[in-house]
Amino acid sequence: MLSIDHLRKNYGSFRLDCTLSVKPGYITGLVGQNGSGKSTTFKAVLGLIRPDGGTVTLFGKDSCDLTVKDREKLGVVLSDSGFSGYLTVRDILPVLGSMYRQFDRHAFVAGCSRFQIPLDKKIRDFSTGMKAKLKFLTALNHKAQFLILDEPTAGLDVLARDELLDMLRAYIEEDDSRSVLISSHISADLETLCDDFYMIHDGHILLHEETDVLLSDYGILKLSRNQYEKLDRRYLLRVKEENFGYSCLTCEKQFYAENYPDIVIEKGSIDDMIAMMIKGSPENAGAGVQDRDVIQFLNRK
């Protein structure tokens, strides 16, 4: 569906060099801190910025060669942009109707009613949550084959987030060839949604893993200094010094559970893993695992 190969974009001292792919039928998460390069990657895929290098292939074509019909197959949510605030929802109905041949006006209006989005109020007067819901409805109501969702749940409360994510799941289940590339800084949202994850930091992909593997094989070891000294460090991705000793991110928690029954192993959320990948140091990890994250990534390409 989407393949990005060494997409490069430079903004001052920021350097993006991103490689990732989204398979048909997959929901792929892109997680990372603010300013890590998520939105820049999305904008390059959508042709909103010109890359300094690399290639972006979408629907089997270079993204620069996408036709109007190809673009109809995209559903987009951008974190910092939407329809002009001077329009009302009733105003945008005929706009969407004439741009998307498969626009489902009935479902869109029903969605607005469900989310209590007023049809005749100017969008600039909407709350952050209302704007987020409107963007979501806009992306989901023209039978798009590929959804590109940049922080779609930003500004929403927990209930509204769950509701939107349920809608997204239902949308994907309707047609298993549909794919999604979604980013969020609330990665807990994505744990139950995504098939695989890319972790991006400072413009570079640090890790790519299937969600099942991430949740079953990855863990955080809590070690005293003594335990750390005696530990086989081959499967440590990151090590971080703590008051009590060390926290270590591993991709083989079963190995440590079997061989070191005394140590504390936390399952770790995606957020914990991101924190470890960013704040932890690979230098203290064993020689055989320093490049494990990179190897994981390359193996899956």
Next chain:
Amino acid sequence: MKGLLIKDFKLLKNQKSLIFIFFAVILLLLFSTDVSPLFAVGYAAFIGAVVVISTISYDEYDNGNAFLFTLPFRRKDYAAEKYIFTLLCSGTAWLLSTAAVAVFEYLKQPRMMLSDTIFPALLILSVFILIASVMLPVQLKFGQNRGTLAVFVTFFLIAAVIWLTSKLLASFGIDSEKWFATVQSASFGILCLICLIAASAVFTISFLISVRIVEKKEF
């Protein structure tokens, strides 16, 4: 393209107060004894251009362009739509105001020739087309914040070039004002037609420049 036009007409619809003021000022100008009723035609065309420029600003409002340009249309279509919208808005405003002036003048002086209204109105239309030809690419290039300043700078530069050209011609012994007076006296109608054709050519060049600007723009 159709979707973009609908969007701009919806934005226009939301400026009801502007439209109300527009008609009020037209009426005021028609009945004013201090200015020529033809001033209403120039005013109408100018307001038409302002409306189009405002839709560019509304598109940019709150970084709206980034999302807008993910919708299924070509970037070329966006530029084309702004030019078509300009012609539709200002053309309609020009047509209505010219008709209003012609009727008003006829009621005042039934013996007055229609060409006395049409030809100056065509000249005003040509000037408006030239103004729009400058404003559109400048606004598309520099956007809401820097666009207004850029438009002023551009018009200042154009005025400077015209002034310098007339001075240069004068230094070669050619009096440009006399030359214009000669052309005008020969046939005002032909002069208006030439101006309209020249303005249309500039408008086309302006469109091609705008397409390049929009195609290179990043959001």
